[in-house]
Amino acid sequence: MEVNLAINKKPLTLNLKGNETLLEVLRDNLSLTGTKTACQESECGTCTVMINGKAILSCITLAANVQNQAITTIEGLAEGDVLHPVQQVFIEHGSVQCGFCIPGMIMSSVALLEKNPTPTQAEVEYALDGNICRCAGYPKIFEAVHDAGKKMKKS
């Protein structure tokens, strides 16, 4: 079947079977491997992308079911060589340990901060409750989210 997707502001038409998850299409068809694959059962959050500004799990999303919606992956955040403020702040705060959860963490953080750039700590934890960090690096991640919100508000 012909499937029309809008990924990182680029319209694409793909010929799919219909049973592909969005995660499979991103990684296997489009080589957008920034979106990670881990549990594949909606528990870990590494496959988080944004659809219409909301964080969703690409491992339990059928690609053909999200046609013509604005899909944003970690690769779509930077503007050329300029990182998104959340990406930049994650580097500055040393929020990355093994790094595997980070694309998902960043996508959830961007979705939160675009809606609410000055979240409370409880709001940050609530928004990121679907993203698991095996390194338990949460304090540095939370610090970065607060700081990124301030920078996004200023700009």
Place this chain on the structure above:
Amino acid sequence: MLLNPLTLHLPKTPLEAARLYKELEDSKVLAGGTFLLNSMKLLKTKGTKTSRNILSLANVDELKGVSLEGGTLTIKAMTRINDLLDASLPDGHLKILHEVCRNISTNPIRNMATVGGNLTCRYTWTEMGAVMIALDAKMHFLGVDGLEDVMDAEDFFKNAARSEKLFTHVTIKTLAAARTAYRRVKKTIHVDVPLLAICLKAEIKDKKWYNTRVGINNGVAFAQRDPILEAFLNKSVSSPDLGKEALGHLTTTIYDTRSSDYKKHMFRISLKTAIEEIVSWK
């Protein structure tokens, strides 16, 4: 591939969806996908056949949204849990819906999962059933002839959450004197599967309880009412000890069937504190 081959159907109107719901053989309805996709993946790993036809409601815009009109709240089937959480609800007992949504799973799941999926997925542990029973909600179903069936949420779950017609929306009356309380306990801190959920609704005048409804989800059976507890509360007057006294008037089979001591204890604590919350309602 994580999923077996399938044919995806994408109707655009409720009537088209209702027709496909009736006509498609070997099919499942895809709402938010948080139950269905995981289930299909799991079955594939076990080598079990999965449904050939998937009826997606993603493009049926008429099945999305929350509205309040003439004292009736309407929640359409494809309303996402986070959209209900963000929706403006009237002051009073229906605010409980925000608390229910806030406690469901994780943020990306709440962005995907729908009210309709939660009510009709036929997993016994989903939490909306007990809530809709307590709120005396009406469930609306659309047939291929365009005619609508309306069923009490209680009857829907008595019928093991089955329907021949497409679930389209739920309606709930606003009640000036009603108060509500909700409790939900997870199985473990690691995986967000509810161990139990309870929802109480009572109308109170001069401290006297009436029209009480107690919706219980024990995770073993579909959501149900506790008639003995309701009868006791409907003869009661609010007092600080009411929660404790009520524990002597339970339909014990609901709480004890396949329950560990921990679960029984959590039921009692949940019921007691929920009743106390209604007593001290402000």
